Amino acid sequence: MCEGADKIGPPSTSKDDPRITNIGKFLRKYKLDELPQLFNVLKFDMALVGPRPTLPCVIETLTQKEKSIILSVRPGITDPASLWNCNEEERLAGSFDPHKKFMEEIYPEIKRLQIEYIKNRNFLKDIIILTKTMWRIVTKK
Numbered sequence: 001m002c003e004g005a006d007k008i009g010p011p012s013t014s015k016d017d018p019r020i021t022n023i024g025k026f027l028r029k030y031k032l033d034e035l036p037q038l039f040n041v042l043k044f045d046m047a048l049v050g051p052r053p054t055l056p057c058v059i060e061t062l063t064q065k066e067k068s069i070i071l072s073v074r075p076g077i078t079d080p081a082s083l084w085n086c087n088e089e090e091r092l093a094g095s096f097d098p099h100k101k102f103m104e105e106i107y108p109e110i111k112r113l114q115i116e117y118i119k120n121r122n123f124l125k126d127i128i129i130l131t132k133t134m135w136r137i138v139t140k141k
Contacts (some may be wrong), residue, residue, distance in 0.1 A: 026090065031137050034080040037077050050076025051114040058107065069115050078133040081113035086136055 020028070040046040046053075052111040053075040059067065085091075085106060092098040092106075117125075 034047070034077060041077065045074075047074045047076040049078055049081050049121075049129050050074050051118065052076065052082055052110075061103065061107075062111070066111060066115065069118055070111070073118055073121075078129055079114060080117050080129060081110040083129065083132055083136065084113055085110055 026031070037046060041048055050073050051070050059071075062070065086108060088102070092101055095101045
């Protein structure tokens with residue numbers, strides 16, 4: 001993103017957001033912008049599978065019960081919500097207010113999927129999620 005992007009636009013970005021640089025478009029297209037998060041996994045700040053970290057302004061919209069569930073586990077690089085929402089930038093493209101559209105149309109399902117994952121998580125499901133994530137990245141589907 002361009003310098004100062006957080007000050008000149010909303011927190012959610014669409015595919016056609018003018019703040020995204022050409023190199024940023026390339027990195028996002030091939031999910032290379034996620035690689036630095038592997039260092040966070042090695043530092044045990046993140047897990048491979050777990051609810052994706054989100055902005056404080058989004059966390060503030062959760063009920064206390066939702067916060068206690070979602071924030072009870074280490075955030076992850078991928079989860080079922082990431083698989084469901086792998087084309088968020090395209091969904092938000094052309095939107096007058098991408099963050100509003102995200103909060104009204106996308107985040108409720110992300111939240112539901114995250115809570116469901118946390119309540120029912122196990123090692124086998126994590127392996128399946130990792131496998132599906134890698135398949136999505138490789139096949140671009």
